[in-house]
Amino acid sequence: MTSFCPEIWPEDTTPAIELDCQDCGLYQQGTRMIWGEGNPKAPIMVILDNPGAREDREGNTMVCGTRQTLQQAVHEVGLSKDQIYVTYILKRRPVRAYDKEQTRDICMHRHLDEQLKLQKPALILCLGNVAVQSFFENTEVDVKSLRGSWHEVKGYQTTVAYHPLAIRRRPNLYTLFLEDFTFVADKLVNNKYTF
């Protein structure tokens, strides 16, 4: 890995109308809503299962492990942070057990579908089986079988990669993670997507 310093990317503003969303049980868990981060006009939308913490217990900003690994790959394949927007199936971080299937379904259809219509990313990269199965709306699919190809999902060119936390647990997967980011970067260049 080349030397690189991760940073906290600008947080996207949660639409005022959504701030008090209580559509699923997650609002009761006390974590704050994070709509997304990075450039909302970016050509690449990265979809994770849920946001990690952006602040430590004292309220100081921090870059969690997921963000560190993701930003490292973005850097290494020559993408810039302006080309990336990160969002989540769930807009709040779960801290206790919850009804996963129902909560993901409600949050994704209530918020992510609207984000897509508004932002119209050129390419989508789903990270991890939870995000992949939610976004593809198919519990039978997984990263292993889908990575390395483009799939049309909800009308968007979509590919997949392992979750950054899986890469941190199994560093030998980092090579595959870089391959998947290169796959996205190449498509961006070859199709001359602008933003």
Ligand code: SF4
């Ligand atoms: S997780 Fe999504 S649907 Fe549930 S309360 Fe939060 S924003 Fe609303």
